[in-house]
Amino acid sequence: MRMVHSLFWLLPLLYKMCPGHAWVASNFLMTGPKAYLTYARSVQVGALSGAEECRRQFAWDRWNCPDSATQLRGLRRATRETSFVHAISAAGVMYTLTRNCSLGDLDNCGCDVSNNGKIGGRGWLWGGCSDNVDFGERISKQYVDAQETGQDSRAAVNLHNNAAGRMAVKATMRRICRCHGMSESCSVQTCWTQLSDFREIGNYLKIKHSQAQKLDIDKKRMRAGNSADNRGAIVDAFGSIAPTELIYLEDSPDYCRRNTSLGLYGTEGRECVQHGDGLTQWERRSCRRLCHECGLRVEERRTEVVSSCNCKFHWCCTVNCEDCAQVIVQHVCARREGGDGPGYRRRHRGPK
Numbered sequence: 516m517r518m519v520h521s522l523f524w525l526l527p528l529l530y531k532m533c534p535g536h537a538w539v540a541s542n543f544l545m546t547g548p549k550a551y552l553t554y555a556r557s558v559q560v561g562a563l564s565g566a567e568e569c570r571r572q573f574a575w576d577r578w579n580c581p582d583s584a585t586q587l588r589g590l591r592r593a594t595r596e597t598s599f600v601h602a603i604s605a606a607g608v609m610y611t612l613t614r615n616c617s618l619g620d621l622d623n624c625g626c627d628v629s630n631n632g633k634i635g636g637r638g639w640l641w642g643g644c645s646d647n648v649d650f651g652e653r654i655s656k657q658y659v660d661a662q663e664t665g666q667d668s669r670a671a672v673n674l675h676n677n678a679a680g681r682m683a684v685k686a687t688m689r690r691i692c693r694c695h696g697m698s699e700s701c702s703v704q705t706c707w708t709q710l711s712d713f714r715e716i717g718n719y720l721k722i723k724h725s726q727a728q729k730l731d732i733d734k735k736r737m738r739a740g741n742s743a744d745n746r747g748a749i750v751d752a753f754g755s756i757a758p759t760e761l762i763y764l765e766d767s768p769d770y771c772r773r774n775t776s777l778g779l780y781g782t783e784g785r786e787c788v789q790h791g792d793g794l795t796q797w798e799r800r801s802c803r804r805l806c807h808e809c810g811l812r813v814e815e816r817r818t819e820v821v822s823s824c825n826c827k828f829h830w831c832c833t834v835n836c837e838d839c840a841q842v843i844v845q846h847v848c849a850r851r852e853g854g855d856g857p858g859y860r861r862r863h864r865g866p867k
């Protein structure tokens with residue numbers, strides 16, 4: 516179920532507030548903890564867009580942001596991939612709320628005009644509607660970070676990655692300017708800052724994912740057991756890491772293989788692309804990455820699709836069409852004959 520995926524963290528939140536009646540919220544909206552429900556719908560939309568972007572960014576990776584990645588709440592590990600899920604979800608919520616704010620969807624917030632009228636730089640003044648990211652950031656913190664109730668290193672890592680996701684929203688903002696002056700001579704400009712497309716935030720975080728760092732926590736100190744020591748060890752480990760970077764605790768499992776206890780499907784049966792216009796190098800190598808390097812072969816599948824075509828309009832009023840058959844060729848990873856499944860004759864390892 517697609518929905519479950521992106522609402523993974525929202526559901527328990529709603530249950531906590533309103534056990535047994537999570538979705539019967541209309542009355543509750545008026546009387547319940549307003550801070551939560553005023554924004555619930557926008558938060559939900561933001562979480563969905565985060566999950567959608569995750570699937571798009573990883574469409575041609577061995578790990579393709581499956582629904583299970585976020586369903587197994589209790590079992591989830593803090594891998595490189597879950598760091599991305601956290602960051603993009605937090606960013607999605609911040610992004611949507613910020614947009615809502617600028618569009619006037621919400622009663623209690625609007626554009627950030629705090630600098631308007633001030634000089635921004637040579638030849639330009641602040642003016643117009645700057646996106647109010649501070650508002651979006653605050654709401655995202657309130658909702659998304661509330662999911663991390665633990666005191667352990669995993670909770671600390673998740674919170675760090677949420678914050679890194681929100682920083683990505685800020686880091687990708689652009690300055691937009693408009694010319695003024697005699698017949699648009701542009702002697703004076705007014706400028707404001709604006710969110711990038713969400714796609715760009717996805718691209719940015721995908722790079723951060725590939726550069727993610729493993730958090731090195733002093734295990735001896737952690738084993739000593741008392742919670743002050745634990746927190747100390749965690750704080751020290753974070754000391755060397757920039758707030759913009761994604762971090763993880765555990766190495767990624769082998770995404771080639773199916774592993775039901777981890778909720779992983781493996782790459783058998785996955786589609787890959789080889790030819791086509793406008794493919795990136797990453798896409799063009801997808802068959803190698805998903806099939807060959809996972810010990811699978813590439814199988815060509817031809818499917819005939821019939822659709823209406825050559826439609827003609829006759830006066831008045833009928834439309835006659837012909838049936839046209841079109842053969843669609845797909846490439847899919849399949850088990851090798853005699854091979855014993857994925858991973859058998861692998862040449863490369865690693866969570867690509």
Ligand SMILES: *[C@@H]1O[C@H](CO)[C@@H](O)[C@H](O)[C@H]1NC(C)=O
Pocket residue numbers: 556557560611614615620621
């Ligand atoms: C916020 O924006 C999203 C789409 O970007 C929209 O679906 C949602 O309804 C908006 N929220 C409010 C309160 O208008």
Ligand SMILES: *[C@@H]1O[C@H](CO)[C@@H](O)[C@H](O)[C@H]1NC(C)=O
Pocket residue numbers: 768772773774776777
């Ligand atoms: C699934 O993953 C777990 C944890 O990494 C591992 O112990 C187990 O052997 C794996 N199972 C299979 C069938 O690969």
